[in-house]
Each structure stands twice: as C-alpha cells, then as structure tokens.
Amino acid sequence: xxxxxxxxxxxxxxxxxxxxxxxxxxxxxxxxxxxxxxxxxxxxxxxxxxxxxxxxxxxxxxxxxxxxxxxxxxxxxxxxxxxxxxxxxxxxxxxxxxxxxxxxxxxxxxxxxxxxxxxxxxxxxxxxxxxxxxxxxxxxxxxxxxxxxxxxxxxxxxxxxxxxxxxxxxxxxxxxxxxxxxxxxxxxxxxxxxxxxxxxxxxxxxxxxxxxxxxxxxxxxxxxxxxxxxxxxxxxxxxxxxxxxxxxxxxxxxxxxxxxxxxxxxxxxxxxxxxxxxxxxxxxxxxxxxxxxxxxxxxxxxxxxxxxxxxxxxxxxxxxxxxxxxxxxxxxxxxxxxxxxxxxxxxxxxxxxxxxxxxxxxxxxxxxxxxxxxxxxxxxxx
Amino acid sequence: xxxxxxxxxxxxxxxxxxxxxxxxxxxxxxxxxxxxxxxxxxxxxxxxxxxxxxxxxxxxxxxxxxxxxxxxxxxxxxxxxxxxxxxxxxxxxxxxxxxxxxxxxxxxxxxxxxxxxxxxxxxxxxxxxxxxxxxxxx
Numbered sequence: 434x435x436x437x438x439x440x441x442x443x444x445x446x447x448x449x450x451x452x453x454x455x456x457x458x459x460x461x462x463x464x465x466x467x468x469x470x471x472x473x474x475x476x477x478x479x480x481x482x483x484x485x486x487x488x489x490x491x492x493x494x495x496x497x498x499x500x501x502x503x504x505x506x507x508x509x510x511x512x513x514x515x516x517x518x519x520x521x522x523x524x525x526x527x528x529x530x531x532x533x534x535x536x537x538x539x540x541x542x543x544x545x546x547x548x549x550x551x552x553x554x555x556x557x558x559x560x561x562x563x564x565x566x567x568x569x570x571x572x573x574x575x576x577x578x579x580x581x582x583x584x585x586x587x588x589x590x591x592x593x594x595x596x597x598x599x600x601x602x603x604x605x606x607x608x609x610x611x612x613x614x615x616x617x618x619x620x621x622x623x624x625x626x627x628x629x630x631x632x633x634x635x636x637x638x639x640x641x642x643x644x645x646x647x648x649x650x651x652x653x654x655x656x657x658x659x660x661x662x663x664x665x666x667x668x669x670x671x672x673x674x675x676x677x678x679x680x681x682x683x684x685x686x687x688x689x690x691x692x693x694x695x696x697x698x699x700x701x702x703x704x705x706x707x708x709x710x711x712x713x714x715x716x717x718x719x720x721x722x723x724x725x726x727x728x729x730x731x732x733x734x735x736x737x738x739x740x741x742x743x744x745x746x747x748x749x750x751x752x753x754x755x756x757x758x759x760x761x762x763x764x765x766x767x768x769x770x771x772x773x774x775x776x777x778x779x780x781x782x783x784x785x786x787x788x789x790x791x792x793x794x795x796x797x798x799x800x801x802x803x804x805x806x807x808x809x810x811x812x813x814x815x
Numbered sequence: 816x817x818x819x820x821x822x823x824x825x826x827x828x829x830x831x832x833x834x835x836x837x838x839x840x841x842x843x844x845x846x847x848x849x850x851x852x853x854x855x856x857x858x859x860x861x862x863x864x865x866x867x868x869x870x871x872x873x874x875x876x877x878x879x880x881x882x883x884x885x886x887x888x889x890x891x892x893x894x895x896x897x898x899x900x901x902x903x904x905x906x907x908x909x910x911x912x913x914x915x916x917x918x919x920x921x922x923x924x925x926x927x928x929x930x931x932x933x934x935x936x937x938x939x940x941x942x943x944x945x946x947x948x949x950x951x952x953x
Contacts, residue, residue, distance in 0.1 A: 561824060566943055568893040573888075579882055629884040629885065629888075629899075631921075678911040683881065
C-alpha cells in the first residue's frame, strides 16, 4: 500500500491567462500550463517520464506536442474530476516504479471554442435513447435534475441554494484572477435570469478558457526541487452512472460517498482536522451534496452549515476559496482548477490564503454526478 | 404534436423490444430472475445479480413525479419553458420523460403527484413514453 505523503506535488500552474483566451487553441492551453509548471520547478520536457490528460488519444497528442517520451500514460476521461483520478493513478504509478516524474495537464477552450471537441451523445447510446429525446441541452438542464428532490428530502429552500452562490462570490472578491468579483446578494441570485428552474444564471458555472498542470514525484525526491512540496495523504475515486436520471438516490451521490471517504480514510485524518475544502461547484447544489456525502455535515445539515457562515471567509471550514466554478473559472472540466487552489493553499500562496492551513481536501465531480475523485493534501509529511 | 426536429432515439438489439412496445402502447420493463426486481434501461441481463435469466413484462404505466427542471432556453425541437422530468414507475425504476396535458410551472408540477404514461408518436418508427397527471389526481 502506498504510504501517506509518499508522493508530492512539486509543480503546479495554470495557463498564463484564464477566462477569455481567444489567442490560444485547446492544445496550447495544455502546453502553456505545462510549460509554466515545469518552469517553476526547473524541469524540461525530457525530465518528464509520465503523462496524464483527459480522453481518448489525448496522451499521445500532449506528449508529442511537448516533446515528451513517456514510460507511463493515463487518458482517464470521466469528466471534470478526471484530474483527481490522474493524481491518484500517478501516485500509484510512482509508488510502483513505473515512472518518476509525472505531468498531468488540462486545457479547454470552453468559451472561445478553438479546436474544442464537442461530442453530443449518439442516438444509439443509452443517453441518446433514454434522455436526449426529452430535451436536455447541456449540463444546465441535466445537473440540476435531482435538485427539487434534494430540496424536498432535506428541507432546503431556494434561499439556501442562492446562499451558496453568494458565499462563493465573497471568496472570488479576494481573487484578482476571478472572472466575477463583485459582491452579490440572495436577492440578486433569485432575481437573475432563469436558466432551468430551479436554477438561475448565478447558480450555474462560468464557461471559460484555461489550462492547468501538475507535476508529481516521490516525496524523497521532492526536496531537490525549488518549490515547496505538497504531500498527497490519500485519494479516492468512483463512478456511478452516466445518466443522471438513473442515480440511485437523488439526494446523495453514490460516487461521492465512495470517493470522499476512501480518500479521507486513506489519509488517516479526522474531518475536524481539515483546514481547507474544495468541492467542485459546477452548480450551486454541489457543495451541499459534497459536504453531506463526504461526512462534513449530516444529511440535511449542509445548507444550515453554509447559511451560518462556516464556509465563508473567517469561517471554520473555508470552502472554494478561489471563487469556484461559480465565480472564478470553469472551462468545462474544472477539477484541475480546484486542485490548483488546494496546492496554492498548502503552499501558502493563495490570493485568499487560509492562515495556517495544513490539510486540504479537494473533491471533484465528473459528468452529472456520474464520477468522482478526491485528494487529501498536506504541507506536512506525516 | 411533437416537433419533427426533436432528437430521435435509435434502438439497439438490446433495446428494440422497448421501442417496439412503446409503438404498440405498452411500457415494457424487465425483471431480474433472481431477485424479481424490475430494472431500466433495458439490457438482457440483471444489473442486480448479473443473471441472464430475465423476463420482459408490461408495466402499469402508473408513476409519480420524482424530480424535474423547467428549461427556459431555446432547444431545437422544444418550445420553452418545458419540463424535463424524471418519474418513478410503480414497479420501481425511474425514467426521464416530458410531462404533457399540464402547465409547465412549479405550481402545477408538484413532486410525488401521480402520473400516467401518455404514448406520443414522434414519427412512424418511434413513440415516446411521455407522462401526464393521472386522471384521478386531477
């Protein structure tokens, strides 16, 4: 079994620009972030011997574009949390001796759509037969499908869900790179343009351009790098279904309930030890599901936990401190940016730094509750 | 009544019986031979135990409204606002659908209200199992 803190992140960077980047294609967003991550830890492409990125045929595109000859590749593509799975797989590969220095990249021209890859479900696929004919059109129509059931089961109000966006924006206000930084109120959220009831535009993520990259190696080697190592204490992953209509429980994600606790148990930590939390917020309900399914709150208590200020600046469990997918950036696969913020918090370099933070949990979702990955980081090696 | 540009499903060998059933006005589910539990979407084995011992049976068409969104933006084949719903069938499985014969509003669409299947032809080959509020609940 892999040891707690045996593997570390030694390189972490986003693309030079995020938000609207019409001057870069999708593959260049990958490369721009990768070059930034290699530069900060003093590596060249020839020093990288493992590559992970999302999707079929992508590792070879990225490796060739960057001039890397990998001995290990991973093209796991389960949506926006794929990068959490890449971290988990890369840590295992380094532990096994398959590679020494692994680069994980993301690039997505979600807004400008330069060399982007749209893939509507085929009419013969299960989604194509049993969901698409009823008019879902992208994540804003599918991800919120369970929300009304969650609200009824858990006793959650529209105001509670609006509060998630308000608190997230409060964090974004502290981050100069966030796309939206002006404070908003619950009334602003509930008065914003209706997209797919019960969700309005301020409860849906941004659609941006950007990239990010991580470099992992063994913690024993990490001391030779100029960057402050961020140790991986534990990881978890799971999938449930690619059809949101077929989730077992509309008030809880089975994939969350597997990935999150697996990572926390592997890390050997108690939930009360967690100083900083990222929960992939493609839509406003996700932090509520995440807080409950990862065990930070009992079922039905997450909305109150947020309403009472526990996750906002100065609260006891700072959540989505970069401004999240709701206000910071969301290229389509946001998980890479959640990981970047966890690494910044552990390095002590985040724009909204949580003073003295030692343990960060980073939890991702893929598809519409279809996949999940969780990573527990620390700046102290156990 | 359905717009001709609505996306059309295409049956596979494993799902053909379902779409044929809809065309004949029958909602066909499958039942696991080991557990007796119904399941959906169609496949020629049980997702509960893996057994290939499964049978096709006709469901009652009765359901309850489990959850939904009301989409407010234009989509080819649809006139907003329209509800994209998930119903829970009396036999247990849930399926995505649209709600007909009912205002597409939060006030009219109440969770757990009783629904019944309303087979609605899309073209000569495909009939969709849409749902309407059950008559006795009106």
